[in-house]
Amino acid sequence: MISEKMQQLAKNGSAIRAMFEEGKLMAQQYGKENVYDFSLGNPNTPAPEAIRKAAIDILKETDPVTLHGYMSNVGYDDVREKLAASLNQRFGTAFAAKHLIMTVGAAGALNVALKTILNPGEEVLLQAPYFGEYNNYISNFDGVPVVAKAKLPDFGLNLEAMEALISEKTKAVIINSPNNPTGVIYSEEEIKALSDLLCEKQQQYGHAIYLISDEPYREIVFGNHTVPYLPCFYENTFVGYSYSKSLSLPGERIGYLAVSPSMEAVEEVIGAAGVANRILGFVNAPSLFQKVIGRCIDTVGDMSLYIRNKEVLYKELTAMGYEMREPEGAFYMFPKALEADDKAFCAAAKKHRILIVPGSTFAGPGYFRLAFCVSEATVDHSLEGFAALAKEYGR
Ligand code: PLP
Numbered sequence: 001m002i003s004e005k006m007q008q009l010a011k012n013g014s015a016i017r018a019m020f021e022e023g024k025l026m027a028q029q030y031g032k033e034n035v036y037d038f039s040l041g042n043p044n045t046p047a048p049e050a051i052r053k054a055a056i057d058i059l060k061e062t063d064p065v066t067l068h069g070y071m072s073n074v075g076y077d078d079v080r081e082k083l084a085a086s087l088n089q090r091f092g093t094a095f096a097a098k099h100l101i102m103t104v105g106a107a108g109a110l111n112v113a114l115k116t117i118l119n120p121g122e123e124v125l126l127q128a129p130y131f132g133e134y135n136n137y138i139s140n141f142d143g144v145p146v147v148a149k150a151k152l153p154d155f156g157l158n159l160e161a162m163e164a165l166i167s168e169k170t171k172a173v174i175i176n177s178p179n180n181p182t183g184v185i186y187s188e189e190e191i192k193a194l195s196d197l198l199c200e201k202q203q204q205y206g207h208a209i210y211l212i213s214d215e216p217y218r219e220i221v222f223g224n225h226t227v228p229y230l231p232c233f234y235e236n237t238f239v240g241y242s243y244s245k246s247l248s249l250p251g252e253r254i255g256y257l258a259v260s261p262s263m264e265a266v267e268e269v270i271g272a273a274g275v276a277n278r279i280l281g282f283v284n285a286p287s288l289f290q291k292v293i294g295r296c297i298d299t300v301g302d303m304s305l306y307i308r309n310k311e312v313l314y315k316e317l318t319a320m321g322y323e324m325r326e327p328e329g330a331f332y333m334f335p336k337a338l339e340a341d342d343k344a345f346c347a348a349a350k351k352h353r354i355l356i357v358p359g360s361t362f363a364g365p366g367y368f369r370l371a372f373c374v375s376e377a378t379v380d381h382s383l384e385g386f387a388a389l390a391k392e393y394g395r
Helices: 004-012 015-030 049-061 077-091 105-117 133-140 159-165 188-205 266-279 287-295 304-320 342-350 376-392
Strands: 100-103 123-128 144-149 170-176 210-215 237-242 255-259 368-371
Touching: 004 133, 049 287, 077 100, 077 255, 077 287, 100 105, 100 266, 105 133, 105 170, 105 210, 105 237, 105 255, 105 266, 123 133, 123 159, 133 144, 144 159, 159 188, 170 188, 188 210, 255 266, 304 376, 342 368, 342 376
Parallel strands: 123 144, 123 170, 170 210, 210 237
Antiparallel strands: 100 255, 237 255
């Protein structure tokens, strides 16, 4: 008999994954080119050639016993040294290799951070709408998610709501910018105000409140927007980074957890995080792709597909009567559903062979999420269906 906790989790499943599977069935039925699948954040841009070349070169050049062997649980020293130097150059930080733990993507990084800090019953503050997996990650360590609602209509940080929800039990706050699902980037002003609030609350309750910055979309930014780097603003910060989206490597499972050098009891935290990486069963991040990242530390992905898709979809959908904040980063948009019931709306979209995810999956009912990391053809050919759907709702 599976555990009671897993019975619940398995029942809830993932609406996004279910839709992805449904998309595959629809593709068999109607032909792949006639199904417009905006459900999953799976990049359609190939990984940069430098990455593929590095992987091949490393496989050819490196002694296989070393390459495929275990290494320190926190990852290869030389890779973490290069990474620290690169981050310090970009953000003026003071990372050393020891502050960086190579992880199994951002999901691995967040789980390591949460395992490191959470006691059962402690609370983790989120702002809705948010990436639904956070609930599962927090529940892995018997933590309790507490949810503030974003400021509407623009989904900005709602400091008042957060302040009201922070209590003695608050252990961490998770922030995700550029944001999935809204595409919002929090401004420096908002980040400063959040860090002031957390400093005040730490003083009031006499213990650390950690800020966990979930940053798989840091490099996917439109126009002149910039993404503040949280360790520059708040001492007790973890950064969960991933190469899944920026370099189109989601299946390779590679990222890192950065621990702010000025974090309280930093040595103890780093030691515990390395152990957490091991005992969660990751043991270490994949060896080959750690080495690939080491060789390609400053390689940037091609963002042109996302920029182009965002522009086309924002312009066309807005003209059809869909309302949304223009995405500033990541590859998602989060328009209002054309009826109050977002699930019914997404079901109606399916009749036009358009797969979009109900906002309620992200604790944002009344909206839908559209992942535009798809081919240009998918975007262009979907427009007719979006227009017909809008017409059904009298737009
Ligand atoms: N955090 C957010 C906001 C995401 O959207 C995702 C993946 O879609 C992840 C974390 C997990 O990313 P990774 O593939 O690096 O584990």
